[in-house]
Amino acid sequence: MKLTTKFLGISLANPLVLASGILGTTGASLAAAVKAGAGAATSKSVWLRRHDGHSNPTVLNLGGGNLLNAVGLPHGGIEEARVEFENFRKLSSAPLFASIAASNFEEFGETAAAVAELKPDLMELNISCPNVESEFGRPFACSIRDTKKVVKIVKKKCGAIPLAVKLSPNVENIAEIARAAETAGADAITAVNTVGPGMVIDIETAEPILLNRVGGLSGPAIRPLAVRAVWEIFEAVKIPIIGTGGVANGRDAIEMMEAGASLVGIGSAAKDGLEIFGKIKKEIEKWCESRGIENISELTGKAHRS
Numbered sequence: 001m002k003l004t005t006k007f008l009g010i011s012l013a014n015p016l017v018l019a020s021g022i023l024g025t026t027g028a029s030l031a032a033a034v035k036a037g038a039g040a041a042t043s044k045s046v047w048l049r050r051h052d053g054h055s056n057p058t059v060l061n062l063g064g065g066n067l068l069n070a071v072g073l074p075h076g077g078i079e080e081a082r083v084e085f086e087n088f089r090k091l092s093s094a095p096l097f098a099s100i101a102a103s104n105f106e107e108f109g110e111t112a113a114a115v116a117e118l119k120p121d122l123m124e125l126n127i128s129c130p131n132v133e134s135e136f137g138r139p140f141a142c143s144i145r146d147t148k149k150v151v152k153i154v155k156k157k158c159g160a161i162p163l164a165v166k167l168s169p170n171v172e173n174i175a176e177i178a179r180a181a182e183t184a185g186a187d188a189i190t191a192v193n194t195v196g197p198g199m200v201i202d203i204e205t206a207e208p209i210l211l212n213r214v215g216g217l218s219g220p221a222i223r224p225l226a227v228r229a230v231w232e233i234f235e236a237v238k239i240p241i242i243g244t245g246g247v248a249n250g251r252d253a254i255e256m257m258e259a260g261a262s263l264v265g266i267g268s269a270a271k272d273g274l275e276i277f278g279k280i281k282k283e284i285e286k287w288c289e290s291r292g293i294e295n296i297s298e299l300t301g302k303a304h305r306s
């Protein structure tokens, strides 16, 4: 069966993508994900200038593959991205997706322009991180107006590079936000970022464990929310979707595609080892072959047709 796929004209060996946030800071870690079986790799969100993120503890393992993180989008700035993207290109010819972050509209435009010069295969606009609200206010992805405004600004700077907009599940109506992004010029939607923010308290000290107090929830616990979001977005827009949220095995990836995803992001499940990509790929292949499915793209949106 055929796992190769095309997404906005980009050829991928398979639909699995290393999601932004896990392992994507160095070219070597991005290339390692591809070597292990990912069809493309997404960088950690790139900032124009150095952004420090939060102090430890920033990640809590909740068990069952679930994480609560408040990493706070640390990044070394555009020069670091330039070096690491070059390193990636030396190691891999797979598609490189560049996630970008910024603190305000103007900076998003400047960052997009600078990152476009690095020629990633796709730009992913991270307007949905729930961990930087205390620094920058409510994420733009929580407002139709802000989403439209930032997408319009960034799209102008992307040139021929396709633009995916990463949405937040922490909204009343994610389909409306996706529609706003599409109207403003987005070429794809990535859904979803982490859920929350949530909090875990140490009952002995009676203090929140994360230094930031709150953080975004990821892992299998959020998968049904992500699947529902992808389902609703698929019904609402014509642009393709990168479905991300709690996918940990072949069955989960197939479910995400049937809900409407063309590509499937793997984040938290990669924290314990990149072998997960090869494992998921094999499970998808086996399942498809046993059901006579010849082309992986047949799965996209299947649940809407049944």
Ligand code: SIN
Pocket: 020, 021, 069, 070, 071, 072, 073, 074, 126, 128, 129, 130, 131, 193, 194, 216
């Ligand atoms: C982080 O660095 O805080 C996680 C990335 C994200 O949630 O967008």
